[in-house]
Amino acid sequence: MASRALRAVVAVSTLLAAFTPASAQEAVVNVYTFRQPDLIKPALDAFTTETGIRTEVLFVDKGLEDRIAAEGENSPADVIVTVDIARLSAAKAKGVTQALEDETVNSNIPASYRDPENHWFGLTKRxxxxxxxxxxxxxxxxxxxxxxxxxxxxxxxxxxxxxxxxxxxxxxxxxxxxxxxxxxxxxxxxxxxxxxxxxxxxxxxxxxxxxxxxxxxxxxxxxxxxxxxxxxxxxxxxxxxxxxxxxxxxxxxxxVNIAGAALARYAPHRDNAVKLIQFLSSPRGQQIMAEQNFEYPVEPRLKASTVVQSFGPLTxxxxxxxxxxxxxxxxxxxxxxxxxxxxxxx
Known part of the structure; x- marks a missing residue:
């Protein structure tokens, strides 16, 4: 039984080592996502092309905030991407996010679509x-x-x-x-x-x-x-x-509800994580995410995709x-x- 437990610990340690870069200065950002990876990949690829910072993605379809909480201070998570205000709020309540006071992000996202304490930010409307x-x-x-x-x-x-x-x-x-x-x-x-x-x-x-x-x-x-x-x-x-x-x-x-992102509490690549959230909140980032997911940018002056516009006007x-x-x-x-x-x- 002890050897089985030891193997489990080694397996988890190996996984975290593979997901966590050797240096906190490495040009990478780790994304924990409730959304299917294919649905956020175009935006992440555009971010990498623009900044040179690569992304590593871990898809967690159940208990995302619990997973990060269990990892504690050793969590590799830099940015959390999820859907619905309830899930964004749950991540904050679980203590796995941190406040991000950033003028760029706040200017990109209307106040009604972000946490008053800046723990989460809406990127698209549903x-x-x-x-x-x-x-x-x-x-x-x-x-x-x-x-x-x-x-x-x-x-x-x-x-x-x-x-x-x-x-x-x-x-x-x-x-x-x-x-x-x-x-x-x-x-x-x-x-x-x-x-x-x-x-x-x-x-x-x-x-x-x-x-x-x-x-x-x-x-x-x-x-x-x-x-x-x-x-x-x-x-x-x-x-x-x-x-x-x-x-x-x-x-x-x-x-409308939202899909959005948050800065992970112990983000090991915080500077890179902030750059990713800045990009995702930008007009280009919002439009890529919205088009890929048939949603609406949170910035009302940005247009939805042709498919979404065909549904009719949204107020x-x-x-x-x-x-x-x-x-x-x-x-x-x-x-x-x-x-x-x-x-x-x-």
Missing amino acids: ARVFYAYNARVPEKVMSYAALSDPRWKGRLCSRSGQHEHNLALFSAAILHWGEQRTEEWLRGIKANLSAAPSGMERDQVKAIAEGRCDLAIGNADQVGFMQTNARSPEQQEWAKAIHIVFPLFENGATH ADALLMDEIENTRQLASEIVGRIGYDNGPER
Whole structure:
């Protein structure tokens, strides 16, 4: 047993040695990412071409902040790249990020899309929209409030109400409407569901294409991935069955979340890490990341890709990301209280 434990320690030490450069001055930056490496590679390659600093990437799809916390002061992580305000906030709460007071980054990123204490920075916006069935939903403009209208009874699909993407939207609703109205709204949505919430974003599109529901909540970027997914032509067919509706709050704006980056607490190549965050936050960096992921630059004057523009115009809600995250626990409590994930009562 002891020898097995020793081998495990040696294996981990070897891995860290391979990932960690011999010198802190070496022209490298280590990126821990929740995003698929292929989705950030074009931006990282552009950074290397511009600066001569190479990147080493470690993909961690579960427990990214826990991994870095376990590595402690010996962590090779320089920059953390992840999606959703909840995950960015979790990294900060876990103590694996550090504040970055940088005039360049702050001038690139609007204040509403960065941490007030500068522990994380949004790089792209992710619009929370409706997937609407072409054959039965002609509407091009709708409100978020409309989801609780009885006309949609038995016609809605949803993933879990406790998923980060939905909780962020529900948090935004609380900030706009208050707790009581938001709970009534969610009860109405639950009553309108065609079945208990399940699956992920693309599963909602599949359900619509198969005629199991007519309307669903999802992120706009997933439609871009489906439309261009040559490896899975069935997803292209699902995407043809729907159109995107940008739902609105009373202020005429659509809820957005973010994908972003943070400076790791013990970054061994801090100067290089700062240069990478400066690049990713720059207009060029934002546009590369946005185009690769079918998202929107956080800088409103920058244009989205041709594919994303084809979805229609986006007017992004101006709620602060940290306010949305601070309301997340209340949103989760409401979802649990009404039994949202149990689906409609029959």
